[in-house]
Amino acid sequence: EVQLVESGGGLVQPGRSLRLSCAASGFTFDDYAMHWVRQAPGRGLEWVSGINWNSGSIHYADSVKGRFTISRDNAKNSLYLQMTSLRPEDTALYYCAKDTGYSILGYFDYWGQGTLITVSS
Amino acid sequence: QSALTQPASVSGSPGQSITISCTGTSGDVGAYNYVSWYQQHPGKAPKLMIYDVNKRPSGVSNRFSGSKSGNTASLTISGLQAEDEADYYCSSYTSSITVVFGGGTNLTVL
DSSP, X not given: OOEEEEEOOEEEOTTOOEEEEEEEESSOGGGSOEEEEEEOTXXXXXXXXXXOTTSSOEEEOTTTTTTEXXXXXXXXXXXXXXXXXXXXXXXXXXXXXXXXXXXXXXXXOEEOOOEEEEEOO | OOOBBOOSEEEEOTTOOEEEEEEOOTTTTTTOSOEEEXXXXXXXXXXXXXXXXXXXOTTOOTTEEEEEETTEEEEEEOSOOGGGOEEEEXXXXXXXXXXXXXXXXXXXXX
């Protein structure tokens, strides 16, 4: 059974940093691209970042470019999101999502339950 | 990276069919067949319903179908059931090797 479990969320002050993790199991992690998708309270889905199977292709939404860094450790079956210079508008539930292929296609066939980030002073 | 345009809400009676549109640009929906649709019930993670414009993942009812014409993709749900009441999001790969979602459509089954 595919499982994606996010961790690292919480309350953080504006301008501070936070690192999210996603532990994957139930599939061959290094065969698939992975993504972070967020959803602000009461709002729609927003793609944040994606990384292909070997970290050779990494892309970001304009809203987080230069502030967030996605990475993966295939040996640990884990995906990460390093977030810096956090803003109140980054407040959201952050989902880890699996793509359907090794490259970034943007098909999210499995999702975690999300980890909530609240940016507030 | 402007969001794809979806109607905010649609409604239909049980047994009827509804269609949700998703309008993008020549740089996303119009350029690729990498269009997908997601269903999200309150408090739950989204679920992939359609990919490659019109393909259904294993386990998704054949009442759900997708299509595309130019810069607009569509999701049709036939034989509406109460359990279909949810938010629906379209998504597309873009020429910038990014992904863009629609703003979401709330489906009410009357």
